[in-house]
Amino acid sequence: MSGQSLLVPGELSPTRSVPGNIRRPEYVGKPAPTPYTGPEVQDSDTVERMRIAGRIAAQAMEEAAKHISPGVTTDELDRVAHEFMCDHGAYPSTLGYRGFPKSLCSSVNEVICHGIPDSTVLRDGDIVNLDVTAYINGVHGDNNATYLCGDVDEESRLLVERTRESLNRAIKAVKPGRQVNVIGRVIESYAKRFGYGVVRDFTGHGINSSFHSGLIIPHYDAAHATTVFQPGMTFTIEPMLTLGTHEYDMWEDGWTVVTKDRKRTAQFEHTLVVTETGTEILTLP
Secondary structure, three states, X not given: OOOOOOOOXXXXXXXXXXXXXXXXXXXXXXXXXXXXXXXXXXXHHHHHHHHHHHHHXXXXXXXXXXXXXXXXXXXXXXXHHHHHXXXXXXXXXXXXXXXXXXXXXXXXXXXXXXXXXXXXXXXXXXXXXXXEEEEEOOEEEEEEEXXXXXXXXXXXXHHHHHHHHHHHHHHHHOOOOOEXXXXXXXXXXXXXXXXXXXXXXXXXXXXXXXXXXXXXXXXXXXXXOOOEOOOOEEEEEOOEEEOOOOOEEEOOOOXXXXXOOOOOXXXXXXXXXXXXXXXXXXXXX
């Protein structure tokens, strides 16, 4: 594995502004969102609006990823995605969610998820996950991907490739009538082939007009996840695989989650809707 030194918190830039004409999610300015009480199955109008939100989120992530290179700060990646979403009439869903201060999550190397963009400078050989969610027309679209920065060692490259593949396999496993636990069963059985850890305490989730609806999508083989998929259900799958343990520590910022053994980790995510025969990915650029 790469001999990179471990990450330390950087300096935060001032909060980025969002044009006043862009609709905010209800949780902005509040300590927590109002609990979702609606259905997990969405009507066709909601799904169509989620296609728009998902497309903008995917395009914003793609645009930010073009700037990943040694010497670039994670704050710069946040700026690119923030401006793209605002220019397309969308609100960056993470900005102000439970106090999160930025418009995307940037999780580098040993950071499992929820890294805060700051003055951290990307180095040759890093891997960096960008997690981007857009809110527009009253709904969210959420996606993430792990990217290579410069010349990355083979062990890390394989981790990234296989984490992407675990998501693809999980998506193919979703069918109406099957239980949610099919997702974790597929991901964990694949990850075990390579000795990877599968993060358990951070999961996929239901998503619609609510950023997190309450539906939980485990990425490990969880017998209790017996919710049955129905056409129209909208949710994310976002496996986090590690080179070592799935256990984690939390930084003092209350957001940044790092592997307990500080080994590298990768993640990929799509927002999906269940169809009559399988799924449709809503976060395609």
